[in-house]
Amino acid sequence: MGGLTFDWIGVLGGAPLEWLELGVLTTLYVTFAGFLVATLIAIVLLGLRISEKQIIQWPAITVVAVFRNTPLLVQILFWYFAGFGLLPADWRAWINDDHSWAMLPGGVGLLTPEFLAATWGLGVFSGVFIAEEIRAGLMAVAPGQREAALAQGFGHWRCLGYILLPQALANAWQPVVGQYLNLMKLSSLAAAIGLAEITYQVRQIESYNSHALEAFAVGTLLYLAIGMVMGQILLRCGPRSGTMIRGGIRRGP
Amino acid sequence: MGLDFTVVVRNLDYLLWGRLAEGELGGLLLTVIMAVSAGALSLLLGITLAVIAWRYAAIPRKLLFLWAELIRGVPLIFVIFWLYFLVPALFGGGIPNALSVILALAWFSSAAIMHSVLAGLQALPCSQYEAGIASGFTEFQVLRWILLPQALKNLIPSFVGLFASLIKDTSLAFIVNVPELTMVASQVNSRTQLFPTEIFLSIAALYFILCSVLSLIARSISNR
Amino acid sequence: MIEFRDVHKFYDKLHVIRGIDLSITKGEVVVICGPSGSGKSTLIRLVNQLEILSRGDILVDGQSVASLRSRSLRQLRTQIGFVFQQFNLYPHLTAEQNITLALRKVLSITPKDATLRAVELLERVGLADKRQAYPAQLSGGQQQRVAIARTLAMRPKILLFDEPTSALDPEMIGEVLTVMRDLATSGITMLVVTHEMGFARELADLVVFIDQGVILENAKPSDFFLSPQHPRTRQFLRQLLSPLHTAND
Ligand SMILES: Nc1ncnc2c1ncn2[C@@H]1O[C@H](COP(=O)(O)OP(=O)(O)O)[C@@H](O)[C@H]1O
Numbered sequence: 203m204g205g206l207t208f209d210w211i212g213v214l215g216g217a218p219l220e221w222l223e224l225g226v227l228t229t230l231y232v233t234f235a236g237f238l239v240a241t242l243i244a245i246v247l248l249g250l251r252i253s254e255k256q257i258i259q260w261p262a263i264t265v266v267a268v269f270r271n272t273p274l275l276v277q278i279l280f281w282y283f284a285g286f287g288l289l290p291a292d293w294r295a296w297i298n299d300d301h302s303w304a305m306l307p308g309g310v311g312l313l314t315p316e317f318l319a320a321t322w323g324l325g326v327f328s329g330v331f332i333a334e335e336i337r338a339g340l341m342a343v344a345p346g347q348r349e350a351a352l353a354q355g356f357g358h359w360r361c362l363g364y365i366l367l368p369q370a371l372a373n374a375w376q377p378v379v380g381q382y383l384n385l386m387k388l389s390s391l392a393a394a395i396g397l398a399e400i401t402y403q404v405r406q407i408e409s410y411n412s413h414a415l416e417a418f419a420v421g422t423l424l425y426l427a428i429g430m431v432m433g434q435i436l437l438r439c440g441p442r443s444g445t446m447i448r449g450g451i452r453r454g455p
Numbered sequence: 456m457g458l459d460f461t462v463v464v465r466n467l468d469y470l471l472w473g474r475l476a477e478g479e480l481g482g483l484l485l486t487v488i489m490a491v492s493a494g495a496l497s498l499l500l501g502i503t504l505a506v507i508a509w510r511y512a513a514i515p516r517k518l519l520f521l522w523a524e525l526i527r528g529v530p531l532i533f534v535i536f537w538l539y540f541l542v543p544a545l546f547g548g549g550i551p552n553a554l555s556v557i558l559a560l561a562w563f564s565s566a567a568i569m570h571s572v573l574a575g576l577q578a579l580p581c582s583q584y585e586a587g588i589a590s591g592f593t594e595f596q597v598l599r600w601i602l603l604p605q606a607l608k609n610l611i612p613s614f615v616g617l618f619a620s621l622i623k624d625t626s627l628a629f630i631v632n633v634p635e636l637t638m639v640a641s642q643v644n645s646r647t648q649l650f651p652t653e654i655f656l657s658i659a660a661l662y663f664i665l666c667s668v669l670s671l672i673a674r675s676i677s678n679r
Numbered sequence: 680m681i682e683f684r685d686v687h688k689f690y691d692k693l694h695v696i697r698g699i700d701l702s703i704t705k706g707e708v709v710v711i712c713g714p715s716g717s718g719k720s721t722l723i724r725l726v727n728q729l730e731i732l733s734r735g736d737i738l739v740d741g742q743s744v745a746s747l748r749s750r751s752l753r754q755l756r757t758q759i760g761f762v763f764q765q766f767n768l769y770p771h772l773t774a775e776q777n778i779t780l781a782l783r784k785v786l787s788i789t790p791k792d793a794t795l796r797a798v799e800l801l802e803r804v805g806l807a808d809k810r811q812a813y814p815a816q817l818s819g820g821q822q823q824r825v826a827i828a829r830t831l832a833m834r835p836k837i838l839l840f841d842e843p844t845s846a847l848d849p850e851m852i853g854e855v856l857t858v859m860r861d862l863a864t865s866g867i868t869m870l871v872v873t874h875e876m877g878f879a880r881e882l883a884d885l886v887v888f889i890d891q892g893v894i895l896e897n898a899k900p901s902d903f904f905l906s907p908q909h910p911r912t913r914q915f916l917r918q919l920l921s922p923l924h925t926a927n928d
């Protein structure tokens with residue numbers, strides 16, 4: 203048996219503690235930025251996906267297939283090494299410049315290739331999944347709901363906006379929250395491109411003073427805690443489904 | 456701008472099976488082997504846990520659910536970390552990095568499998584269980600010969616989907632320097648520096664083909 | 680008011696409505712009956728184009744529905760009320776909101792006026808105290824009455840009912856029929872698919888019997904019930920009125 207001894211001061215004091223604080227902030231920032239991007243992408247994809255025209259649906263179907271069937275890590279590496287290089291040269295230069303205004307509280311740079319690639323990669327990936335969850339929620343709305351709305355003179359988009367989407371969101375809110383939480387956990391992959399978030403800092407502590415187990419324990423607890431708080435907030439903010447049941451029963455023959 | 460895939464072609468054997476000639480497995484082949492082993496292990500573990508949770512509905516089930524909840528709340532990278540450092544520390548001596556990743560992946564997805572198998576068992580009508588007991592089977596025999604076969608058959612498509620996720624998740628092995636597909640690709644990328652687009656597009660295509668074929672299979676099974 | 684002219688409907692190869700001609704004048708109450716699967720629902724869903732015509736035409740107020748698209752179709756639908764077998768109330772909205780939503784968003788009525796109408800109609804169907812209730816908190820009969828109120832709020836010229844009492848427990852059928860009786864005597868044009876023969880006998884101006892997509896019998900209730908012409912009609916009525924008959928779908 204290799205003996206297990208713990209020294210928490212090596213992790214929760216001095217430089218390691220500062221690193222961890224910075225790591226938590228970075229994880230929170232990149233999660234929040236990714237959240238915004240994911241929400242935007244999900245809205246756009248969903249809009250394309252539920253339009254009545256086939257030609258508009260195809261690009262969305264392709265995007266969904268590509269991003270669901272490749273690993274997020276490969277996507278992040280692609281955005282960082284290849285995608286960033288595809289930007290016009292003066293944009294890259296501008297991003298690499300110093301921007302005091304783009305410094306988030308706590309000293310985390312917003313306009314760095316790492317932060318941008320991670321935010322974009324996480325956002326696109328999660329957005330694709332969120333769009334699909336909401337679409338599944340939409341499919342679960344009873345067909346009679348659409349018929350009732352049409353019979354009242356609602357058009358396609360208003361029927362969606364007032365009748366179908368509110369129900370779809372309530373149906374799908376649990377899994378959608380799951381996807382947002384996933385985004386937070388998956389931000390750990392940004393360590394691979396050198397974004398100094400929690401996972402990156404934990405490994406740095408490990409190589410700094412070999413306090414691997416202590417550092418992992420603290421990292422694990424941090425992710426659990428962030429996830430719990432975030433999950434509670436999202437579930438509170440979401441559409442309530444307590445007072446409602448699914449719409450009518452499927453119309454029989 | 457034109458793309459130049461010669462770098463991929465020149466390193467193709469390295470991307471596909473690593474340094475197999477020198478006895479060091481890697482690349483796509485290692486990715487597939489890891490996913491298959493982790494899949495088999497997690498199936499075994501997941502079904503066993505589901506049976507326990509099904510049979511002992513009181514405290515054991517609650518504990519298993521708590522365990523699954525914990526696993527789900529932590530990034531997969533950390534599950535890999537834990538196995539990578541804890542297994543050698545507890546049992547002395549090292550295990551190969553790839554093995555610790557396989558164990559971590561199996562551990563991680565067994566939680567999902569447990570949940571879906573349990574749901575599958577609970578979805579079967581009570582009459583199945585009662586009919587089995589009435590014809591003289593023991594509880595375990597009913598489970599083994601009547602309930603599990605039905606539940607598992609319905610779950611095959613979701614298992615195929617889970618296997619596709621495992622293929623994608625093997626990419627996280629980079630964190631402990633296992634030379635699977637993503638890792639060897641980033642090695643080639645940092646060695647050559649000039650062709651990131653070509654390299655990452657190519658391996659994305661490899662993953663894409665594998666996973667889409669799997670999801671097509673899953674769909675055709677569930678439509679049958 | 681409504682005129683069916685050689686109306687046909689195909690689902691792929693399946694010929695469901697096979698040449699229907701029927702004329703309904705303003706203020707008439709017409710009951711449609713027939714065995715399950717005979718095409719009753721399809722026929723009335725064609726009137727507001729929930730199903731698309733395959734051949735022939737339907738004139739509503741002299742206007743051909745076959746040629747209507749988007750705007751003018753929505754305009755027509757606001758003038759035709761439809762009550763579904765399964766109620767189809769919006770489960771995420773309260774009874775009052777179910778009524779006011781289309782008033783505000785489709786007819787652009789001010790929220791205040793919309794609420795006034797909702798209150799008045801809920802009172803009319805005997806549910807004044809259920810304004811804030813969600814559909815899930817209401818019984819089947821109450822849900823159907825809210826659905827009728829929602830339809831009436833649009834002030835339609837025509838009301839279509841698709842087996843409005845068939846999904847209800849027997850003890851709740853009465854309350855819905857009471858509301859419908861009230862409507863039938865108010866002078867509005869009604870096309871009602873139902874197996875409630877009491878309603879037909881008492882309130883219909885015309886009873887239409889459909890089998891396999893064609894009209895077999897089209898008569899005043901007195902003639903329909905006392906001297907049905909077609910053997911299929913007699914068989915249908917015998918089954919429906921036999922003491923052993925239970926559910927009608
Ligand atoms: N959307 C549909 N697609 C294909 N067939 C349909 C559809 N709706 C109804 N049918 C068929 O059309 C026939 C008439 O149906 P319906 O009008 O609902 O009958 P009823 O209301 O008289 O019971 C039935 O045979 C039914 O199976």
Ligand SMILES: [Mg+2]
Pocket residue numbers: 455719720721842
């Ligand atoms: Mg019907």
